[in-house]
Amino acid sequence: MNNNYETAMRYKTVPLSTDEYQRIKDYINGPCRHYILGRIYNSEKTRGYGFGGDIKVFCDQYGYSISSMEKFGSYAIAIDRLQLISSDLVISIIEGNVRLSLVNTILAARMKPDELFEIVRLLSDKSIKISQLFPKQLNKEDKTLPTQSIVAPKIEKQLSIKDTPSYDPDASVSSLTYTIPSWVNAIEKAFINVDLSTISVKARYKLRKEVVLLADTAGAFLDALREER
Secondary structure, eight states: OOHHHHHHHHHHHSOOOHHHHHHHGGGSOHHHHHHHHHHHHHHHHHTTTSGGGOHHHHHHTTTOOHHHHHHHHHHHHHHHHHHHHOHHHHHHHHHTSSOOOHHHHHHHTTSOHHHHHHHHHHHTOTTSOHHHHOOOOOOTTOOSOOSSOOOOOOOOOOOOTTOOOOOOTTHHHHTHHHHHHHHHHHHHHHHHHSOGGGSOHHHHHHHHHHHHHHHHHHHHHHHHHHHTO
16 A cells, blocks of 8 residues: 555645644655645745745744745655656655655656666665765755756766767657756746746736647647557
8 A cells, every 4th residue: 555655646636724734744754744745835835825925924834944845845846747757766755665855856856767767776776875876965045956967877888989870769859858857947946936926917828828838739749659658
């Protein structure tokens, strides 16, 4: 039974009140609690935190500082991104079977899929310390996900000048794996740092139009990728 994971995913879309959180918090583990708090924080931020827009009052009712809640928000975004790459990894993180700190989970979410899968493989090697896999740390001033990915240890293939490039069917789409993270990072920064309630109607309409177009295009592309499995 993956009780913590199932609880986390249940409250991914279902609004959770303060009273409901207080009721379940003692029955879930740290990763699950941090994810749920992050989802609450990110959701409430778009609505001005309630309580007259007082962020400190909002955070105090959950017993955490503003900086902690901001980190939980980034953690929740990271978990949601990792879920798209490997649900098994997210289950292991939320259930506590893979012990990654908040910061290392956020760093893992910035990795390219092949780097992340290599990290997952190395995590099973008890002789390797997690600090060796995540040498970099988040800047204290940077509450968003870092823009640079972490390169997992790997053996480099030695190429000779006689080697000639072979046809790569992935070439036409490989550039997307490098540009899409920058789009996501820009959206996340706006989502986390901008009070959407303060932007003009014109700006909101224009942004919503472009986001809907992006979501529709990405959705159609994702459907096509799933069909080709």
